[in-house]
Amino acid sequence: xIRILAADGMEASAIKNLEESGFGVVNEHYELPELMEKxxxxxxxxVRSATKIREPLIDEALKTGRLKLVIxxxxxxxxxxxxxxxxxxxxxxxxPNASSASVAELAIGHMFNIARHIHSANVTMREGKWNKKHxxxxxxxxxxxxxxxxxxxxxxxxxxxxxxxxxxxxxxRSGHKPENDPFRYVTMEELYKEADFISLHMxxxxxxxxxxxxxxxxxxxxxxxxxxxxxxxxxDEEALCDALDRGKVxxxxxxxxxxxxxxxxxxxxxxxxxxxPHTGASTVEAQLRIGEEIISIIxxxxx
Ligand SMILES: NC(=O)c1ccc[n+]([C@@H]2O[C@H](COP(=O)([O-])OP(=O)(O)OC[C@H]3O[C@@H](n4cnc5c(N)ncnc54)[C@H](O)[C@@H]3O)[C@@H](O)[C@H]2O)c1
Ligand SMILES: O=C(O)CC[C@@H](O)C(=O)O
Numbered sequence: 001x002i003r004i005l006a007a008d009g010m011e012a013s014a015i016k017n018l019e020e021s022g023f024g025v026v027n028e029h030y031e032l033p034e035l036m037e038k039x040x041x042x043x044x045x046x047v048r049s050a051t052k053i054r055e056p057l058i059d060e061a062l063k064t065g066r067l068k069l070v071i072x073x074x075x076x077x078x079x080x081x082x083x084x085x086x087x088x089x090x091x092x093x094x095x096p097n098a099s100s101a102s103v104a105e106l107a108i109g110h111m112f113n114i115a116r117h118i119h120s121a122n123v124t125m126r127e128g129k130w131n132k133k134h135x136x137x138x139x140x141x142x143x144x145x146x147x148x149x150x151x152x153x154x155x156x157x158x159x160x161x162x163x164x165x166x167x168x169x170x171x172x173r174s175g176h177k178p179e180n181d182p183f184r185y186v187t188m189e190e191l192y193k194e195a196d197f198i199s200l201h202m203x204x205x206x207x208x209x210x211x212x213x214x215x216x217x218x219x220x221x222x223x224x225x226x227x228x229x230x231x232x233x234x235x236d237e238e239a240l241c242d243a244l245d246r247g248k249v250x251x252x253x254x255x256x257x258x259x260x261x262x263x264x265x266x267x268x269x270x271x272x273x274x275x276x277p278h279t280g281a282s283t284v285e286a287q288l289r290i291g292e293e294i295i296s297i298i299x300x301x302x303x
Pocket of ligand 1: 096099103149150151152154171173201203204231255280281282
């Protein structure tokens with residue numbers, strides 16, 4: 001029997017479907033020392049972001065040679081040593097399309113939050129305070145939204161922001177402007193200068209510790225709003241807090257952290273940050289689509 005480890009959970013309907021199709025599924029999260037042993041018993045490991053598939057773990061799996069496929073139920077494969085796994089004959093797949101709308105909606109939700117202090121008002125009202133005079137916000141309508149990265153998620157954000165009356169500009173790595181693109185391609189420097197809101201939608205950098213630090217923040221408009229639903233570490237957390245403290249950045253929204261769960265008290269207690277614990281893809285719909293993609297990957301792989 002082909003055995004699958006769902007190391008960070010999997011949609012119940014996907015588990016049922018796979019079991020009914022004759023696969024053996026273990027839905028269990030193991031911490032690393034135990035996983036080093038357990039991994040040898042599986043043909044497939046499915047992970048989200050919590051489990052890291054690094055070289056030493058792959059080496060353990062190779063001792064029985066059973067592991068053939070690692071699936072990231074999600075987009076970013078930065079928690080998997082992809083090159084190493086593939087060199088050793090272990091295939092790596094992800095589910096790139098399933099969560100774009102969910103992440104885009106979260107980014108837009110965070111923009112409303114920080115434009116209107118919703119995150120802060122929720123906290124102070126629960127403390128019994130009526131801080132109406134502190135909470136004058138701004139409209140999103142008419143503001144310029146700069147998207148860094150213009151792939152699947154950013155395009156979903158752009159459509160929604162456009163419908164809200166925002167002007168959308170974007171930059172990406174390739175510098176490629178698709179034909180008939182209704183949004184304006186700009187360089188990173190132009191984006192920093194022009195955007196009232198900046199939202200990140202690109203992978204983690206392999207060659208630098210972060211994309212946006214003190215120097216990059218200085219190039220932005222005074223009072224800019226920053227949203228990161230892409231990857232922790234793209235924005236230097238200390239530089240962000242400093243910029244929030246001195247008002248250079250009005251407010252920020254953060255779904256992803258350098259370390260998860262974050263232990264950076266400065267970040268998770270900052271009243272100018274709207275926070276979510278990496279829930280970009282955590283919707284019923286995205287998880288159902290991810291489950292369906294996982295079923296299809298496994299069945300095709302072992303057909
Ligand atoms: N918060 C969440 O739960 C969640 C969920 C899904 C994805 N994500 C993150 O969102 C990211 C984007 O996902 P996607 O599906 O839109 O990916 P995608 O591959 O469709 O798009 C990525 C975009 O980033 C651009 N890019 C890459 N490197 C760049 C660089 N150095 N500078 C500027 N642009 C660069 C690419 O040109 C492309 O336009 C993922 O890499 C993942 O880390 C987060
Ligand atoms: O598994 C998750 O919930 C996060 C997924 C997200 O970071 C991704 O890259 O798809």
